[in-house]
Amino acid sequence: MFVTKNKKGIWRSKLTQTNGKGLCVIAPMADVTDNAFREILAKYSTPDLSYTEFVSADGLAHPTGKKRLLRDLEYTKKQRKSSPVIAQIFSGKPDNIRQGAALVQKLGFDGVDINTGCPSRTINKQVCGAELIKIENRELAGELIQAVKEGAPKLDVALKTRLGWNEIDMSWITFLLEQNLDVLTIHLRTRKEMSKVSAHWELMSEIREMRDKISPHTLLLGNGDIDTKEEAYQKISEHGIDGVMIGRGIFKNPLLFDADRVPSVKERYVLLKEHIKLFEANFGPTKRNMSEFGKRIKSFYLMKKFLKVYINGFPGAKEVRNELMQINEPEDLLEEIDHKLINL
Numbered sequence: 001m002f003v004t005k006n007k008k009g010i011w012r013s014k015l016t017q018t019n020g021k022g023l024c025v026i027a028p029m030a031d032v033t034d035n036a037f038r039e040i041l042a043k044y045s046t047p048d049l050s051y052t053e054f055v056s057a058d059g060l061a062h063p064t065g066k067k068r069l070l071r072d073l074e075y076t077k078k079q080r081k082s083s084p085v086i087a088q089i090f091s092g093k094p095d096n097i098r099q100g101a102a103l104v105q106k107l108g109f110d111g112v113d114i115n116t117g118c119p120s121r122t123i124n125k126q127v128c129g130a131e132l133i134k135i136e137n138r139e140l141a142g143e144l145i146q147a148v149k150e151g152a153p154k155l156d157v158a159l160k161t162r163l164g165w166n167e168i169d170m171s172w173i174t175f176l177l178e179q180n181l182d183v184l185t186i187h188l189r190t191r192k193e194m195s196k197v198s199a200h201w202e203l204m205s206e207i208r209e210m211r212d213k214i215s216p217h218t219l220l221l222g223n224g225d226i227d228t229k230e231e232a233y234q235k236i237s238e239h240g241i242d243g244v245m246i247g248r249g250i251f252k253n254p255l256l257f258d259a260d261r262v263p264s265v266k267e268r269y270v271l272l273k274e275h276i277k278l279f280e281a282n283f284g285p286t287k288r289n290m291s292e293f294g295k296r297i298k299s300f301y302l303m304k305k306f307l308k309v310y311i312n313g314f315p316g317a318k319e320v321r322n323e324l325m326q327i328n329e330p331e332d333l334l335e336e337i338d339h340k341l342i343n344l
């Protein structure tokens, strides 16, 4: 891992480069936006900015946890150059998140984001993620934001959240706008709603007006249910926001950030091949000089879940996908893809 100079102001500088169109960034997604997939996106589709998966700052504070979690905090210089990388961290402990933010800065990331939207019970039990939305945890939320600013003074501090816990709670949004954040991203659903209802885009303009009044310098991004870049720009101009974050849309078209270009069948196989190779290089059996020699960092099953992303949208895709899903070894899968490419 190399370290480059941190750049406070990356969000604004990227926004300027969009010539008024607004930012389209890839959402943080656990077991999805890892170093391998970010590399594919940066090379072929290029979101304005990209996010790591969420990483536990409590885990980073422990020597054994840290060793494992550092694998989630890797990037390449090339990747960062075309699509700067924001590291997302979470914790309910100010000391740990301060240390986590300091590490993110030291590792050379382009920014740090605080997760206050995760709905998982396991995470919420640790007073992390969406649990921080609750009114009784507001003081702690403020302390955590302050701790991140102290830990990473050279980085833009962003925060991603939801509209409320059980109900839409504009007092939470007001509170966040009073925290002097560089960037605020709102996933337009409550924690209770998970992803089961449509995102409340009808509230976005009201929130933008609140931002204009309370904290005009905070960049505001909306998130939820955007599947195309066209839709993204429509939402940005309709609500006067600075950008949008796109998550699951990438599963429907891995090249959506490239002006919604739809990959050809051949391109889909080529992308899949490259992704498998990157996945294995990052998470396959460890190299000889490492203490866990021979062990995998991530199960190959996590890679196979991407078959749905690439082998999609052409006649017979489902059958091919089912066939490829049966293959368990990376080399065998690569060989079968080569076979399919020859027979196209």
Ligand SMILES: Cc1cc2nc3c(=O)[nH]c(=O)nc-3n(C[C@H](O)[C@H](O)[C@H](O)COP(=O)(O)O)c2cc1C
Binding pocket: 027, 028, 029, 030, 031, 032, 053, 054, 088, 115, 117, 118, 160, 187, 223, 224, 225, 226, 245, 246, 247, 248, 249
């Ligand atoms: C597989 C998966 C993993 C996710 N992991 C994270 C995460 O690590 N951090 C986070 O803030 N949100 C996470 N999310 C939520 C997304 O970032 C995003 O807010 C949500 O999917 C709504 O946006 P979309 O409708 O564009 O997908 C995850 C979502 C999915 C589908």
